[in-house]
Amino acid sequence: MEDIAGPPTENGASIAVQIVLSAPFPMVLTDPRLEDNPIVFVNRAFEKATGYSAAQAIGRNCRFLQSAKTDPKTVQRIRDGIAKGEEVSADILNCREDGSPFWNRLLIAPLRNEQGEVQYFFGVQKVLGEPPEAEADEKLNFMLREIQHRVKNHLMMVVGLIRLHSREDVPAEAFEKLARRVETLQLLYEELNASGGENRDAVALGGYLSRIVNSLSELGGGGSLLVDLDIDSFTVPLEVAVNCGLIISEATTNAMQHAFVGREAGHIRLSVHENNAGDMRVELADDGVGMPKDAEWPNNSSLGGRIIQQLAKSMDGTLRMASGPRGSVVTLRIPRIKRD
The missing domain is CATH 3.30.450.20 (PAS domain)
Structure with missing residues (x-):
């Protein structure tokens, strides 16, 4: 062995x-x-x-x-x-x-x-x-x-x-790619370990996702990527946090690989919000060059694309990307979920 x-x-x-x-x-x-x-x-x-x-x-x-x-x-x-x-x-x-x-x-x-x-x-x-x-x-x-x-x-x-x-x-x-997915689980472990434990099945979603984005941007951007955060404070069940973490991990990596080609620096903005009805919206935006016209994300022909589409579907959510010359925005919407 x-x-x-x-x-x-x-x-x-x-x-x-x-x-x-x-x-x-x-x-x-x-x-x-x-x-x-x-x-x-x-x-x-x-x-x-x-x-x-x-x-x-x-x-x-x-x-x-x-x-x-x-x-x-x-x-x-x-x-x-x-x-x-x-x-x-x-x-x-x-x-x-x-x-x-x-x-x-x-x-x-x-x-x-x-x-x-x-x-x-x-x-x-x-x-x-x-x-x-x-x-x-x-x-x-x-x-x-x-x-x-x-x-x-x-x-x-x-x-x-x-x-x-x-x-x-x-x-x-x-x-x-595999290493990134494992790392999101390590960050989740640290998030659980640092929590007060009032609700053992609750994860502060904004804090968890921001750690993922910051970790990946430092690893892949060499300090040249700036991350802005716009985050509401609320918790979600552990399963939802895991799924959202894997989706945002894929979206962040996609931005680092394609959005800033030919540029030395860039901005990524993570927004995590919950409305009065309990619906959630997670957005990851960049100020990059935008996706090529013939490009599709998530791409159902790739394993990663199929995985994150299935993760969104498992939460009754929708996953969309809008892209143009001023950058791209990935939006994950999840309807109200039961929080025990």
């Missing part, structure tokens, strides 16, 4: 790898098709939490983290879940590389291929500062489960692209 666990190559693949490696929550990937279901991938957060380097962990079953005081019933429950190919969660007493014990909240889920066969098991972890009884269990469980759910749907693509790159030449653009 060196094509997964080995050092990133110096091309688009390294971007995807680096983002997953630097995710703020510990991540583990194991391969049940190999003898004893060994670890094939860990990220830097895992190394920091356990004290074990990737080189020390890869190739070993996760049981090496257990100690003599680890509850055998908990271990058996985890084994049974893996044997059945089911999701399983547990608070387990583990040991770091230096021998010091720590409580670990572990969520494990199978990653399946199109035929439904388990290819990997994906685990996210949370190091508990105190024994589980002293933690804010409900909020913590919610955050971990949501992040696991979002990330696992993209992780298989990450692994697949890295493996594919080891065999053939894959355009760097494919890795960069």
Whole structure:
């Protein structure tokens, strides 16, 4: 499994790898098709939490983290879940590389291929500062489960692209697009982690989208793009935030790639508003050269175009682009939604 666990190559693949490696929550990937279901991938957060380097962990079953005081019933429950190919969660007493014990909240889920066969098991972890009884269990469980759910749907693509790159030449653009989608999930994790938790299923949409736009403009614009914000303060359910984040990520990247050709600088304006009826309007405008006359966005012939169209449709929303010589405006409208 060196094509997964080995050092990133110096091309688009390294971007995807680096983002997953630097995710703020510990991540583990194991391969049940190999003898004893060994670890094939860990990220830097895992190394920091356990004290074990990737080189020390890869190739070993996760049981090496257990100690003599680890509850055998908990271990058996985890084994049974893996044997059945089911999701399983547990608070387990583990040991770091230096021998010091720590409580670990572990969520494990199978990653399946199109035929439904388990290819990997994906685990996210949370190091508990105190024994589980002293933690804010409900909020913590919610955050971990949501992040696991979002990330696992993209992780298989990450692994697949890295493996594919080891065999053939894959355009760097494919890795960069994937990396952006994974990064929107990392920003969402940080947004949830920083929230007060009054409503565990609520995300401040304007703040989340502005972080995405600012992050992408700094990454792709080299400081030459200025971002203006016009944002109402309101929250939306987590699922809506995820969908809007992915759509705005695609729209921002499209603007950076096409709007400012031949120019050294430009402006992007993000507007996020809610009217009295509860309808939402999200706009991303640029002062660029506009799209070519024969260009279409979103383009249904591309995977990215189909994805964001489906995301908008899932919210009963509409997605439009207006383009001219003074720039382009992408408008996402979403009718009133129920907010629990």
